Amino acid sequence: MILEMAQIEVQEGKTSEFEAGVRQALPLFARAKGCHGAQLHRIVERPNHYLLMVRWDTLDDHMVHFRQSEDFNAWRALVSPYFVAPPQVLHTEVVVQ
DSSP, X not given: OEEEEEEEEBOTTOHXXXXXXXXXXXHHHHTSTTEXXXXXXXXXXXXXXXXXXXXXXXXXXXXXIXXXXXXXXXXXXXXXXXXXXXXXXEEEOOSOO
């Protein structure tokens, strides 16, 4: 299992619109190959900063199958107008549990 973590900074005064866009986009993730759910977390100490966390079966499910799909383009169309800068994305896997 791969956990994608995208740190997103949203323009001042646009957090409600951004969150609405993410809500609208959740079905895009739900139907993506190898996706096991997405969550959006707001960083308490920095209210315009978010962490999007998405669980994938494999890195390719995210980087190839989703990112090269029309659903990725639809996701970006819904949320990217509110970005301050492109998201910083990391992928993790559990090594000790």
